[in-house]
Structures are given as structure tokens and as C-alpha cells.
Amino acid sequence: xxxxxxxxxxxxxxxxxxxxxxxxxxxxxxxxxxxxxxxxxxxxxxxxxxxxxxxxxxxxxxxxxxxxxxxxxxxxxxxxxxxxxxxxxxxxxxxxxxxxxxxxxxxxxxxxxxxxxxxxxxxxxxxxxxxxxxxxxxxxxxxxxxxxxxxxxxxxxxxxxxxxxxxxxxxxxxxxxxxxxxxxxxxxxxxxxxxxxxxxxxxxxxxxxxxxxxxxxxxxxxxxxxxxxxxxxxxxxxxxxxxxxxxxxxxxxxxxxxxxxxxxxxxxxxxxxxxxxxxxxxxxxxxxxxxxxxxxxxxxxxxxxxxxxxxxxxxxxxxxxxxxxxxxxxxxxxxxxxxxxxxxxxxxxxxxxxxxxxxxxxxxxxxxxxxxxxxxxxxxxxxxxxxxxxxxxxxxxxxxxxxxxxxxxxxxxxxxxxxxxxxxxxxxxxxxxxxxxxxxxxxxxxxxxxxxxxxxxxxxxxxxxxxxxxxxxxxxxxxxxxxxxxxxxxxxxxxxxxxxxxxxxxxxxxxxxxxxxxxxxxxxxxxxxxxxxxxxxxxxxxxxxxxxxxxxxxxxxxxxxxxxxxxxxxxxxxxxxxxx
Amino acid sequence: xxxxxxxxxxxxxxxxxxxxxxxxxxxxxxxxxxxxxxxxxxxxxxxxxxxxxxxxxxxxxxxxxxxxxxxxxxxxxxxxxxxxxxxxxxxxxxxxxxxx
Numbered sequence: 001x002x003x004x005x006x007x008x009x010x011x012x013x014x015x016x017x018x019x020x021x022x023x024x025x026x027x028x029x030x031x032x033x034x035x036x037x038x039x040x041x042x043x044x045x046x047x048x049x050x051x052x053x054x055x056x057x058x059x060x061x062x063x064x065x066x067x068x069x070x071x072x073x074x075x076x077x078x079x080x081x082x083x084x085x086x087x088x089x090x091x092x093x094x095x096x097x098x099x100x101x102x103x104x105x106x107x108x109x110x111x112x113x114x115x116x117x118x119x120x121x122x123x124x125x126x127x128x129x130x131x132x133x134x135x136x137x138x139x140x141x142x143x144x145x146x147x148x149x150x151x152x153x154x155x156x157x158x159x160x161x162x163x164x165x166x167x168x169x170x171x172x173x174x175x176x177x178x179x180x181x182x183x184x185x186x187x188x189x190x191x192x193x194x195x196x197x198x199x200x201x202x203x204x205x206x207x208x209x210x211x212x213x214x215x216x217x218x219x220x221x222x223x224x225x226x227x228x229x230x231x232x233x234x235x236x237x238x239x240x241x242x243x244x245x246x247x248x249x250x251x252x253x254x255x256x257x258x259x260x261x262x263x264x265x266x267x268x269x270x271x272x273x274x275x276x277x278x279x280x281x282x283x284x285x286x287x288x289x290x291x292x293x294x295x296x297x298x299x300x301x302x303x304x305x306x307x308x309x310x311x312x313x314x315x316x317x318x319x320x321x322x323x324x325x326x327x328x329x330x331x332x333x334x335x336x337x338x339x340x341x342x343x344x345x346x347x348x349x350x351x352x353x354x355x356x357x358x359x360x361x362x363x364x365x366x367x368x369x370x371x372x373x374x375x376x377x378x379x380x381x382x383x384x385x386x387x388x389x390x391x392x393x394x395x396x397x398x399x400x401x402x403x404x405x406x407x408x409x410x411x412x413x414x415x416x417x418x419x420x421x422x423x424x425x426x427x428x429x430x431x432x433x434x435x436x437x438x439x440x441x442x443x444x445x446x447x448x449x450x451x452x453x454x455x456x457x458x459x460x461x462x463x464x465x466x467x468x469x470x471x472x473x474x475x476x477x478x479x480x481x482x483x484x485x486x487x488x489x490x491x492x493x494x495x496x497x498x499x500x501x502x503x504x505x506x507x508x509x510x511x512x513x514x515x516x517x518x519x520x521x522x523x524x525x526x527x528x529x530x531x532x533x534x535x536x537x538x539x540x541x542x543x544x545x546x547x548x549x550x551x552x553x554x555x556x557x558x559x560x561x562x563x564x565x566x567x568x569x570x571x572x573x574x575x576x577x578x579x580x
Numbered sequence: 581x582x583x584x585x586x587x588x589x590x591x592x593x594x595x596x597x598x599x600x601x602x603x604x605x606x607x608x609x610x611x612x613x614x615x616x617x618x619x620x621x622x623x624x625x626x627x628x629x630x631x632x633x634x635x636x637x638x639x640x641x642x643x644x645x646x647x648x649x650x651x652x653x654x655x656x657x658x659x660x661x662x663x664x665x666x667x668x669x670x671x672x673x674x675x676x677x678x679x680x
Contacts, residue, residue: 068628078635079631079632079635082628082631082632083628084625084628084629084632085622085625085626085629137629160629160632160636162632162635162636162639163639163641164639164641166641204607204611208611208614208615209610209611209614210607210608210610210611211607211610212610231639231640232640235639235640235641235644236640239641239644482657482658482659483657483658483659484658553657553658554655557656557658557661562663563658563663567657567658567659
């Protein structure tokens with residue numbers, strides 16, 4: 001009898017199964033298990049990395065934590081520029097399937113023409129196209145409510161400039177990538193730009209974040225930048241400049257308001273300007289910060305420096321009389337003239353009536369090196385150290401190349417050039433007891449430390465002369481204000497037309513006024529420049545001085561400075577007879 | 581002996597189930613926390629947006645225009661301003677420093 005396995009004791013159920021069969025089954029099962037074991041070892045030990053990685057790819061995500069760009073603030077903490085959330089609309093042209101009515105709706109929401117929208121979505125080969133970037137959140141919500149196929153949104157930021165065009169040249173703007181392109185946005189781009197953070201997370205099947213993996217790198221928001229600008233003064237300055245440019249039918253204009261104690265720039269405006277939020281079709285004319293980038297011959301504004309050297313070196317005194325008759329003087333064959341002949345004038349009166357002849361006669365007693373040194377110390381011919389990219393240096397040729405006639409013209413501000421900002425800053429020499437102080441666009445509390453150019457006495461004497469120049473009998477009486485004593489110098493120059501300065505009846509002018517107030521202890525220095533005023537009036541004392549006057553009065557009031565000259569009060573207490 | 585084993589098996593199963601539950605709960609809470617965080621971020625951005633909007637509404641240009649056109653106001657001049665001095669006490673020194 002062959003060997004067999006007995007499964008039961010009942011003879012009825014006795015089967016004749018060969019032993020090898022059960023052994024075979026056991027062997028197969030064992031083989032199956034060892035197969036599983038081998039596979040497990042393969043996954044867990046030999047090829048572990050690959051499977052780990054595949055797992056991570058399926059549930060782990062790295063999320064970028066965006067960092068906000070810093071804000072730009074004015075001196076009182078008011079926002080000049082800030083980033084706010086926005087949405088960018090993009091599309092997969094292939095998927096887009098809109099009815100004409102829907103297209104019309106979308107175009108209307110996006111403030112685009114239907115044809116432009118159609119053009120963007122026409123190329124079906126593209127898999128991605130920006131429809132419009134940085135639309136505001138309300139529009140974005142309205143668009144998502146339309147539920148258009150193939151139109152998507154992604155979160156974005158947009159820069160807002162609440163001051164708009166009045167502070168555009170100072171604040172500048174950023175591009176769609178949030179990088180500074182102009183002004184403060186450009187100069188402080190690195191500080192303003194934040195550093196985005198990172199976060200590794202595990203997401204579940206529904207895309208919810210369920211766990212953090214490892215350490216979170218927090219985003220580093222950009223720093224806020226606080227400027228010295230006062231938005232109230234800035235706005236007023238822009239407003240008054242705009243009015244003056246329009247009323248005088250001028251080509252352009254600039255104003256600069258500088259704090260005479262700290263060197264802080266309180267306002268700087270140019271016209272024409274632009275809205276930093278709507279930058280389509282901008283021209284260089286609008287973009288340029290003329291106060292810093294455009295130079296011109298400073299003209300009469302230089303005379304106080306020339307006279308200052310004369311006073312400082314003891315060659316003249318304020319009362320010294322100089323004969324300017326017959327209103328012209330000849331230097332190596334070239335004649336220098338005054339607008340009106342004056343006769344004998346004291347040094348004070350030379351500034352008051354702005355006599356070229358008188359200034360030249362004083363300059364002829366000076367060494368070219370003395371004049372050059374003083375002009376250079378006052379910041380002429382040197383790029384101003386200010387937080388702005390693109391400020392120009394102007395031109396001041398080395399004195400060794402000066403011919404006598406050039407020394408003479410330089411004494412009354414021709415043959416050299418400077419920006420309006422440089423002129424305003426140079427006047428800190430007179431406002432700050434003979435010291436030139438550095439100007440800044442940053443808010444500071446400390447009085448500026450200056451470098452001496454003149455003595456305190458000389459500065460005071462020049463201030464008195466500037467006061468006379470802005471008074472009755474001077475060249476700029478329209479600079480006077482109610483309540484505050486002012487002093488300053490006007491300038492008017494022919495602009496070059498081709499190779500010459502044009503001929504009578506066909507001339508172009510540039511007019512400006514630089515001055516300070518209150519005159520005994522100046523708090524602000526203000527410069528106003530109008531380019532090509534063409535409404536009849538063109539003298540600096542006629543077109544620029546009134547703007548100066550309004551600006552001084554308004555700025556000092558905002559700064560809380562008490563009037564230093566008595567004002568006839570116009571406040572009357574109304575009284576009525578008591579009735580019985 | 582068998583009884584203790586049975587008890588231990590029961591305890592093991594119970595803690596295992598509890599562990600799964602705790603894990604689930606922690607993930608749920610974490611995702612809620614995450615949602616709350618992102619909401620906080622959105623709200624913070626909204627605050628910033630509203631602040632900028634408020635600032636734009638209160639810009640000197642707009643205030644001046646409204647004051648002039650709607651309220652018929654005008655710029656004050658020193659002639660219609662009464663200047664007051666600080667009373668003669670410690671404040672006087674600071675006031676003097678401010679005077680031109």
C-alpha cells in the first residue's frame with residue numbers, strides 16, 4: 001500500500017491523496033511568503049530612497065511665504081507708498097470658451113478693449129498668457145464670479161501711491177515684479193524688498209495642510225523707509241507750482257523746500273508730473289526729477305557768494321560805495337551791462353538791485369582761486385550727496401582755466417551751472433551761520449553739522465542784503481509774505497536756442513527765485529524755478545517770487561513758526577449794543 | 581495567564597485605536613490652525629489695503645478741495661491767527677526754543 005495521508009478516521013471519507021501533493025502546497029506557500037519577504041526587503045532596505053522620495057513627492061509640499069515690500073512714509077508717518085494685495089489674471093487660451101457677451105463683460109471689468117482681449121487669447125498654441133496683472137481685489141472677485149473656463153487668477157501685490165502725482169518724483173515707482181524703478185523705490189530697493197520665507201508641509205488628499213516638516217523659515221518683511229518729506233507741504237508746493245506753470249504758460253517748473261536747521265528736504269516737486277499708478281505713455285519730460293537732474297546757470301543767485309568773499313576777506317564792507325556808472329564795464333574787450341544803469345551803489349545795494357557791474361568790480365579784486373574754493377565749498381560742481389539716483393553735479397570749471405572775463409561772469413553766475421537743488425542747498429551757507437550743511441531725504445531729529453564757508457558775521461550781513469533784495473526797491477518784492485520776513489535772490493536767464501540766445505522778440509527764458517525765511521533765524525530755504533514762462537512776464541521776481549511767497553507762508557504755518565513781523569490783525573470782536 | 585494575555589491584547593488594540601484617533605485629531609486641528617493663520621494674513625493685508633485707501637481719501641489734496649468747495653473754507657493767514665504764548669512755567673523754555 002502506498003503512503004497516503006488520512007484526513008479523517010471515517011472510512012467513508014478516506015481519500016487517497018498522495019503525500020507529495022500536500023508537501024507541494026506547503027512549498028508553494030513558503031515560496032510565496034519568501035517572495036513577499038524579498039519584495040519587502042527590496043522596498044525597505046535596498047531601494048528605500050527611491051520609494052521614500054516618491055512618497056514625499058506625493059504628499060509633501062514646499063510653500064513659499066511671500067514677504068511684503070516695506071512702506072515709504074513721510075515725516076509724520078503718513079503712507080507715501082505701500083503694497084496691497086491684488087490678483088493677476090491669466091488664461092490657458094486653448095481652454096478658453098467664451099460667448100461674445102462674456103468676453104464683453106470680462107473686457108469691461110478689466111478696462112480693456114474686446115479686440116485687445118481677443119488678441120491675447122487668439123494664440124491657441126500658448127499654454128499660458130497674462131491677461132492683466134495686478135487688478136484690484138474687487139475686480140478679481142467679480143471676474144471669478146463670472147466662472148469663465150480657462151481664465152485663472154493668482155495672488156499678487158500692487159503698489160499704491162496715495163499722494164499720486166504730487167510726490168511722484170521723490171517716491172518713484174516699482175515695476176510689475178515689485179522692483180524699484182525710480183526715486184526712493186529705486187534707491188532703497190534693497191532695504192524695502194523683503195526676503196520670502198519657506199515652509200515644508202504635508203498635505204492630505206484634499207490639499208489641506210496637516211503637518212509642518214522641519215523648521216519654518218519665516219518671511220522677512222521689507223523695512224519701512226521714513227522720509228523727511230512733509231506731505232502737506234509737498235502737496236501745497238506741487239499745487240502752487242502747477243498753478244504757476246499753467247498761469248505763466250511755462251514749459252516746466254520745479255520747487256525745493258529745505259529745512260534750514262536739519263538739512264531735511266521737506267518738499268521737492270516738479271511739473272509736469274505723472275500718476276505713478278497709471279504709467280502708460282509716460283515721457284521723459286514727465287519722469288525727470290528736474291530739481292535734481294536739470295542744470296542751468298545760476299545767475300544772480302551766485303552774487304551773494306562773490307560779495308561774501310569780499311566781506312570775508314575784508315576787501316569791502318556793506319557800506320563800501322562802488323561806482324557802477326555808466327551801467328557797463330569792459331573786461332578784456334567784452335562789455336558787461338546792467339539791466340538799468342545805477343550810478344554809485346553801496347555793496348548792500350549791489351545785491352538789492354542785482355547789479356552785474358558792481359559784482360564784477362568786486363570780483364576783479366578777488367583771486368580766481370578764492371572764488372573757486374568758495375563756490376566749490378558751497379557745493380557747486382559737485383554731485384550732491386542725497387538719497388536719489390541720477391542727481392547731477394553741474395559744472396564748475398577749474399579756476400586755472402578761467403580767463404578774466406570768465407572770472408567776471410562767474411561772479412554773477414554765468415559760465416557755471418547747477419541744479420535748483422544745489423542752489424537751494426548752497427544757501428544754507430547764509431541760513432546756517434556761514435556753514436553749509438548736508439541735505440538729506442531721511443527724517444532726522446538732530447541739527448545738521450555743517451562745514452564752515454563764511455563767518456557768522458558775514459552770513460548775517462548777507463542775510464540782511466537778501467532781505468533788502470526781497471524788499472521794496474529790490475528785485476523780488478513779490479517774495480514778501482504776511483507775517484514772515486523773507487530774503488532771497490531772483491534770477492532770470494536767456495535759454496539757449498540753437499547756438500545763441502535767440503534775438504529780441506524770439507527769446508526763451510528761465511526764471512527762478514531762491515530765498516529763506518524768517519530772515520533773522522531762517523527755518524526754511526525755498527527755491528522755485530520756471531522754465532520758459534511765456535505769458536508776458538518772465539523776470540524771476542515776477543513769476544517765481546510769488547510762488548516762493550505762498551510756499552514760505554504756508555510751510556512756516558504748518559511748521560508752527562510764529563510770525564516775526566507784526567501783522568495788522570483782521571480779527572475783530574463783533575459787538576452789538578445790548579438791547580434793553 | 582490566558583486572561584492576562586487577553587486583557588493585554590484588548591489594551592493594545594484600544595491604545596492603537598486611540599493613537600490613530602489622536603493622530604487624526606492633531607492633523608485636523610493643525611489644518612484648522614493653518615486655515616486660521618492664512619485668514620489672519622488675509623485680514624492683515626486687508627487692513628493694509630484699507631489703510632492705504634483711508635490715506636488716499638484723507639490726502640491733503642482731497643481735504644483741501646473738499647474744504648474749499650464744499651465747506652467754503654480758506655487758508656488762514658497770520659492776519660487772522662491769534663498766536664498764544666505758553667504760560668510762564670517750565671513749558672516756556674521749550675516754547676522759546678521753538679520761536680524763530
